[in-house]
Amino acid sequence: MYGIPASHPRYRSLLLRAHMAEEMERGLIVPEGLIAHGRGEAFDYIIGEKTMPFAAKAERAAAAHLLLAKCPVISVNGNVAALASKEVATLASSLPSLKVEVNLFHRTPARAELVADRLRSAGVREILGVHPTVRLRGLPSDRGWVDQNGILVADTVLVPLEDGDRAKALASSGKFVIAVDLNPLSRTARAADLPIIDELKRALVRVNSSVISLKRRRSAWARIVETTDGQELRRQALAHMADRLKRLARGSSQEQPPRAR
Amino acid sequence: MYGIPASHPRYRSLLLRAHMAEEMERGLIVPEGLIAHGRGEAFDYIIGEKTMPFAAKAERAAAAHLLLAKCPVISVNGNVAALASKEVATLASSLPSLKVEVNLFHRTPARAELVADRLRSAGVREILGVHPTVRLRGLPSDRGWVDQNGILVADTVLVPLEDGDRAKALASSGKFVIAVDLNPLSRTARAADLPIIDELKRALVRVNSSVISLKRRRSAWARIVETTDGQELRRQALAHMADRLKRLARGSSQEQPPRAR
Numbered sequence: 001m002y003g004i005p006a007s008h009p010r011y012r013s014l015l016l017r018a019h020m021a022e023e024m025e026r027g028l029i030v031p032e033g034l035i036a037h038g039r040g041e042a043f044d045y046i047i048g049e050k051t052m053p054f055a056a057k058a059e060r061a062a063a064a065h066l067l068l069a070k071c072p073v074i075s076v077n078g079n080v081a082a083l084a085s086k087e088v089a090t091l092a093s094s095l096p097s098l099k100v101e102v103n104l105f106h107r108t109p110a111r112a113e114l115v116a117d118r119l120r121s122a123g124v125r126e127i128l129g130v131h132p133t134v135r136l137r138g139l140p141s142d143r144g145w146v147d148q149n150g151i152l153v154a155d156t157v158l159v160p161l162e163d164g165d166r167a168k169a170l171a172s173s174g175k176f177v178i179a180v181d182l183n184p185l186s187r188t189a190r191a192a193d194l195p196i197i198d199e200l201k202r203a204l205v206r207v208n209s210s211v212i213s214l215k216r217r218r219s220a221w222a223r224i225v226e227t228t229d230g231q232e233l234r235r236q237a238l239a240h241m242a243d244r245l246k247r248l249a250r251g252s253s254q255e256q257p258p259r260a261r
Numbered sequence: 262m263y264g265i266p267a268s269h270p271r272y273r274s275l276l277l278r279a280h281m282a283e284e285m286e287r288g289l290i291v292p293e294g295l296i297a298h299g300r301g302e303a304f305d306y307i308i309g310e311k312t313m314p315f316a317a318k319a320e321r322a323a324a325a326h327l328l329l330a331k332c333p334v335i336s337v338n339g340n341v342a343a344l345a346s347k348e349v350a351t352l353a354s355s356l357p358s359l360k361v362e363v364n365l366f367h368r369t370p371a372r373a374e375l376v377a378d379r380l381r382s383a384g385v386r387e388i389l390g391v392h393p394t395v396r397l398r399g400l401p402s403d404r405g406w407v408d409q410n411g412i413l414v415a416d417t418v419l420v421p422l423e424d425g426d427r428a429k430a431l432a433s434s435g436k437f438v439i440a441v442d443l444n445p446l447s448r449t450a451r452a453a454d455l456p457i458i459d460e461l462k463r464a465l466v467r468v469n470s471s472v473i474s475l476k477r478r479r480s481a482w483a484r485i486v487e488t489t490d491g492q493e494l495r496r497q498a499l500a501h502m503a504d505r506l507k508r509l510a511r512g513s514s515q516e517q518p519p520r521a522r
């Protein structure tokens with residue numbers, strides 16, 4: 001595909017890059033979204049391109065939080081729509097209380113429609129945020145628009161690939177913020193109550209499995225929530241990355257970095 | 262600029278992103294170039310966004326290698342032209358033997374002209390590779406084109422932000438390969454004889470200063486070259502990154518990641 005030989009050691013990564021470039025040409029994502037994707041690639045490369053225990057634990061806790069929430073919302077931007085529309089739709093169908101809201105950093109009406117179309121094709125029935133009418137406190141201009149039936153009234157928000165200012169504003173407004181971010185040093189990961197340091201698709205698949213397995217075990221939710229320290233998991237992510245780089249520095253010629261994602 | 266508030270903790274980084282996005286819209290860089298820029302950002306973030314001793318040592322050794330070379334060539338792609346045309350021009354004027362060659366992974370005649378125009382405006386007099394006629398062994402299709410008066414006959418090549426396959430092909434052809442790459446795990450950094458793990462602009466400025474200071478100290482060149490182990494410096498870069506992540510994991514709330522580049 002895209003003229004990339006399947007034998008290339010970074011085949012899946014190259015394929016995804018070509019896909020993201022196409023999504024930008026279609027107008028679904030902005031150029032800055034491609035740069036953000038590159039940052040994510042780098043951090044995932046260091047993590048080892050698989051879900052580590054600190055992430056698996058955060059994903060299970062995210063499921064418990066979403067199940068406990070009165071009004072949980074998942075925020076979807078261009079990169080999220082390009083990378084994981086199907087996974088968003090699957091999660092929304094496993095958890096009918098979860099609202100799906102389009103939330104763009106670089107908002108234009110056309111892009112909001114494109115993101116909504118993509119979600120609709122993936123199977124999301126109700127989509128908020130296409131014509132937002134209210135603004136979140138503490139965010140200037142376009143960046144603060146939210147849906148009055150969605151993020152504005154949410155008690156728990158799942159914000160994958162979110163900008164730092166917005167993650168902070170959401171946390172300051174008293175909502176429980178679950179972020180998905182491959183960079184454990186990002187302002188988003190530091191501001192979130194529960195940062196999931198994992199690749200988006202892998203994360204959503206696991207949050208969904210946990211929602212399904214925990215659904216009928218209501219008694220487990222509070223215990224999981226109480227025994228999870230999101231910022232401690234973030235520190236574990238940093239420690240893991242440090243260890244992995246140290247191992248690679250030592251064995252350099254033997255141990256290879258990941259060959260495929 | 263670009264509507265970004267100067268008070269933003271990542272102001273310079275955001276400014277550069279907006280510049281790179283514009284360069285893509287002009288056709289100078291390709292969408293994949295933006296993704297690569299993002300990867301670089303992430304690694305530089307972990308390094309601490311300044312030149313570390315392992316990089317400074319590699320930059321000085323690069324200058325010695327370029328001074329010793331019979332036919333040194335610097336390879337320039339779209340990202341290099343967008344990020345550091347001026348620094349390329351300065352280096353070429355400090356070292357008249359250095360040839361400047363346009364070398365594109367995603368080659369079109371129009372992009373080759375754009376890169377050459379950018380270099381010319383920055384002050385580069387002679388530009389090779391705009392109409393290449395020969396191919397480098399071991400590289401398929403468009404990716405192998407080189408200039409018969411440039412890379413084909415070079416003994417030392419400085420390849421900033423190079424693709425792994427091409428760095429390998431250059432090394433296999435017996436040339437001394439100096440790479441500039443922020444990712445110490447990349448195939449390029451592993452294939453190069455002398456990988457410089459530093460941000461491009463910082464690296465070229467320092468290579469240039471070393472060229473100027475070493476120019477008249479011919480007796481020092483061979484000693485510097487002999488006492489520099491490029492792959493050992495790459496391992497030091499990995500070890501530094503591991504240490505920095507470890508420190509950040511420990512002190513997390515105190516020590517802040519870099520606020521500006």
